[in-house]
Amino acid sequence: MDPMTLFPRGYVASRVLGMEVEVAIGLHPWERHPERPNRLRVDAEMFVPADALGGAIVDYDGVRNLVRGWRGRPHVEVLETLAEELLAECFRDGRVAAARVAITKTQIFPEASGAGIEVFRPRR
Template identity: 35%
Template sequence: MTVTALPLAEGLPRRQGMTVHVRGLEVQAGIGVYAHEMGRLQPLVLDVELDLGAAPVRELADTLDYDGVARIVRALASGGHIELVETFAEQVALACLEDIRVLAVRVKVDKPEAIAGAQAAGCTVSYAR
């Protein structure tokens, strides 16, 4: 079934954009710069937010597959040791931007075991076209 958008009358709300997100995605990754972090996996928790702009989303082809975002993250996590959480976040963001529908991306990476007594430490990176 195709849905046809009706023209908006003056003063009616207009959609400003569509954001797709994956939150709390947990992966195990070889990450860190210290000797005790080498040769072992550590948990990372990611939030990925993708801005698709104001284009209409009426069918699956108009949006992003959430599982595709998870596949990107999991592939990078299994791709070998990365020293910095910041590098990991940037690699996820840039891989997401390979899809031309993504106008902007925000990636938050938490490393829960980074600091004793803290819930997590990490970073957030944002990119836009």
């Protein structure tokens, strides 16, 4: 979905792109070894209507801190679990009207540069 369809008068996107973190995650048997976590690339974007910004920044430190905190956590089955956590953090700022998160396993298959998910969600 193009954010301009939600924000015809414009928007500001606050982004943190290309974060990397190692996380014990996955359903495959070879992903269940805590000594070999998966390397993830994480992107997060928070969209605020231009007229709602009010001159204040949208702070992305919370997003960065959440992702950094994933290292060393107990095994997670699916990327969607992490995506939901990330979306909740994005929406902590009440001005954020929509968010997009993408999480990619960068070393999961030898024939691919990555496999993962992307979620775009307007505030409910």
